[in-house]
Amino acid sequence: MDNSGQKSKPITLEALGVIGTTIGIASLAFVFTAAWLTPHRLTPEKIVSALKPPGGPALGHRRNHAKGICFMGTFDANGAGSELSRSTLFESGSYPVVGRFNIGNADPATPDPMAQVRGLGVRIMAPTGQEWRSAMIDAPVFVAPTPQAFLELLKAGASKDPNAIKQYSEHHPEMQTFASWAKSHDRTESWTEDRFNSLDSFVFVSREGLRSTVRWSLVPMSKAVTIPTDELAKRDPDFLQEDIVQRVQSKPQDWRLMVTVAGANDPTADPTRAWPVDRPTVDVGILHVNQIQPEADGPCRDVSFDPTVLPKGIETSDDPFPAARSAAYRVSFNKRLEEASQYPRTQPEGRP
Numbered sequence: 585m586d587n588s589g590q591k592s593k594p595i596t597l598e599a600l601g602v603i604g605t606t607i608g609i610a611s612l613a614f615v616f617t618a619a620w621l622t623p624h625r626l627t628p629e630k631i632v633s634a635l636k637p638p639g640g641p642a643l644g645h646r647r648n649h650a651k652g653i654c655f656m657g658t659f660d661a662n663g664a665g666s667e668l669s670r671s672t673l674f675e676s677g678s679y680p681v682v683g684r685f686n687i688g689n690a691d692p693a694t695p696d697p698m699a700q701v702r703g704l705g706v707r708i709m710a711p712t713g714q715e716w717r718s719a720m721i722d723a724p725v726f727v728a729p730t731p732q733a734f735l736e737l738l739k740a741g742a743s744k745d746p747n748a749i750k751q752y753s754e755h756h757p758e759m760q761t762f763a764s765w766a767k768s769h770d771r772t773e774s775w776t777e778d779r780f781n782s783l784d785s786f787v788f789v790s791r792e793g794l795r796s797t798v799r800w801s802l803v804p805m806s807k808a809v810t811i812p813t814d815e816l817a818k819r820d821p822d823f824l825q826e827d828i829v830q831r832v833q834s835k836p837q838d839w840r841l842m843v844t845v846a847g848a849n850d851p852t853a854d855p856t857r858a859w860p861v862d863r864p865t866v867d868v869g870i871l872h873v874n875q876i877q878p879e880a881d882g883p884c885r886d887v888s889f890d891p892t893v894l895p896k897g898i899e900t901s902d903d904p905f906p907a908a909r910s911a912a913y914r915v916s917f918n919k920r921l922e923e924a925s926q927y928p929r930t931q932p933e934g935r936p
């Protein structure tokens with residue numbers, strides 16, 4: 585089944601190439617995950633099940649980052665990314681984008697002021713049919729160093745043992761960077777003021793075959809205005825959604841896409857470890873968000889922002905997360921499609 589939410593087009597030879605590449609990536613992802621997908625360790629089903637809130641999953645919704653709103657826009661590439669990657673998406677030009685602003689937990693009813701993590705998914709489409717999907721968050725590092733550790737953390741969080749998280753954190757001191765950020769960072773008044781980070785690393789392959797391990801970030805062009813903690817709790821439960829609708833109605837909202845290249849010994853397989861701040865960073869273009877649509881009928885509803893869907897010129901790295909995420913996002917995607925009647929569309933055709 586097409587999970588793109590787009591109308592079907594005639595299949596060209598080029599498109600068959602893209603399908604081949606996508607299947608190739610999916611098979612590679614499977615081989616890669618085979619190391620951790622063993623019966624006694626980790627499966628995508630186990631990890632998706634561990635994400636479920638105490639009252640059970642919200643049927644028809646994403647199993648994580650469940651609350652969100654769709655956007656449409658463009659990625660306007662300035663050509664600078666072509667030095668690092670042969671992807672046509674870095675050639676100067678404007679490419680259509682479907683995306684989703686979201687909140688990082690499993691309950692779509694979470695009040696926006698309670699959100700610890702905010703996220704953004706993008707699907708950038710090239711005229712060749714190739715695409716680049718990415719799901720990023722506003723944290724500077726991830727909470728767990730491996731998918732296995734993430735599962736252990738989820739289990740500790742759900743455990744009845746009051747010491748479970750303490751015990752986990754004693755074995756995983758690396759979670760402290762994320763934990764301190766989550767506890768203390770100032771919340772902005774808008775998704776348009778947040779920076780979103782890939783955290784996982786990927787490999788850019790240039791036309792000459794040069795390989796650079798990179799991470800990327802969407803850096804907001806709006807100035808951040810933070811909300812004092814005592815005021816945050818008084819904000820409307822949907823203040824982020826109301827804000828984004830208003831801002832985009834008045835003018836497009838923009839982020840710079842910045843690509844950072846790893847140094848020779850930087851930790852590329854562990855998203856809990858930031859790279860030194862002096863690493864070379866290339867400004868490759870601007871994401872313009874120019875339309876917002878509610879998720880129930882919007883174009884992001886049936887998209888999985890699977891981080892292994894990559895155009896030629898971008899590949900996965902030694903970071904084990906994208907493969908693990910791909911497998912988990914697929915399980916979540918299949919469940920929410922099967923349960924679609926529990927999350928009714930409001931328009932008869934499913935599209936506004």
Ligand code: HEM
Binds near residue numbers: 684782905
């Ligand atoms: C093993 C680690 C992870 C697991 C198991 C996991 C699981 C999930 C699942 C099940 C979904 C819902 C997918 C769907 O139904 O389409 C999701 C969404 C999302 N995840 Fe993860 N995730 C992981 C790591 C990460 C990391 C490292 C990031 C950020 C860098 C991230 C950012 C997001 C975002 C932004 C979304 C929402 C995407 C959308 O709007 O559809 N996740 N995750």
